[in-house]
Amino acid sequence: MSVLGVTAPSQLPPVWDELITGLTVGMLLTDERGQVLATNDVAADLMQLAKSDLLTGNRPSGWTVRDDTGAPMPDWADLAGQVLRAGSPLSTPMVIERTGQPRTRIWADYHAVEVQGRRRVLILLQSVHTDVSHSRGLRDPLTGLPGRVLLLDRLEQSLVRARTRGTLSTLVLVDVHRLADFNGEHGFDRGDELLTTLAARLREGLSDEYTVARFGGDEFAVVAEHPNGAGEQIAEHARELASWPMRIGRRRVQPALRVSWVTTDGQASVHSVLSRAEQQLAR
Structure with a gap:
């Protein structure tokens, strides 16, 4: 999963920092290309990255993100585009690995939102300590097929x-x-x-x-x-x-x-x- 680098700080109101800092879940706000516009410390901890890495797209050596089978995750830009076109939420598990660190399993929920008149993708991250429930009825929002x-x-x-x-x-x-x-x-x-x-x-x-x-x-x-x-x-x-x-x-x-x-x-x-x-x- 790659994230395009941003060339300038995101122009979001200061209230955003106050809001996301107090959340107990990880939060990422991206544009349609997968660029991270805002995030919080919880998201950085779950992803085993620094906040600056999330915002710039930098990925240190030895860091990987995969799905539950060990296969590489789709690119964030692809996922963001799919959510924005379908207008429906998308959920997926992620496994974060970094050399010298314990492996982390995360549940990511993608939502299409509007911020300052622009379409964005809000990603909520939560740690998974037990097997992900198979009763969530996860479906591909575009086709209605199982995801x-x-x-x-x-x-x-x-x-x-x-x-x-x-x-x-x-x-x-x-x-x-x-x-x-x-x-x-x-x-x-x-x-x-x-x-x-x-x-x-x-x-x-x-x-x-x-x-x-x-x-x-x-x-x-x-x-x-x-x-x-x-x-x-x-x-x-x-x-x-x-x-x-x-x-x-x-x-x-x-x-x-x-x-x-x-x-x-x-x-x-x-x-x-x-x-x-x-x-x-x-x-």
Whole structure:
């Protein structure tokens, strides 16, 4: 997760400093590019950084932030843009590691707000001392599909069932290739329309027993359980559903897709299954 550096102090009223200093939770206020405009000591402590590091984007050697599986977190700019476009809150866990320091687990809640007439993202950080509850109903605000957190939970449950029942679990990743170029040419609203159309096709076209989730900004994921065989048929079905031409605005668009799949008997970890699927996707 990177944060763009700021070239000048944020111009916020002094009341902001008074307000956020007294909070018992960590607070970050960012713009649409992920630049941190204001923060407090609690946020700095949770992130294991100095306040100046948060404001300038400096990250010391040995400092990393990942999700619960060990995978790198999406960029703050991507998350901020998603929250502002959707206008809905987003929640995600983070794991902070720094050389010589104990690992910290944090729950981050992203909210679209307006400050001095400008759209901003307010991020509230809280320490997680026990396993994050899976009953929060976390959904991707744009597509309505399960988000990254629920996907990881469903994948873990699928692997457990595969081990105990002697079945198989398949993870399919569907990547919308060059989505950034599409957004640049047609605008983010059209890009969001493309993603919501793909989400509806996958959810309606695949078995109700499968989990269809939004894994990242341009990736969808499918978790499927089956008694035998490989996951190739499931992956090809997902590719077929997602690759149909669609009408976006006045244009006829055929999405460019990359698809990968991994089938396991449940003996692999969530992190290893995800890593292998992403490696195959990159190739």
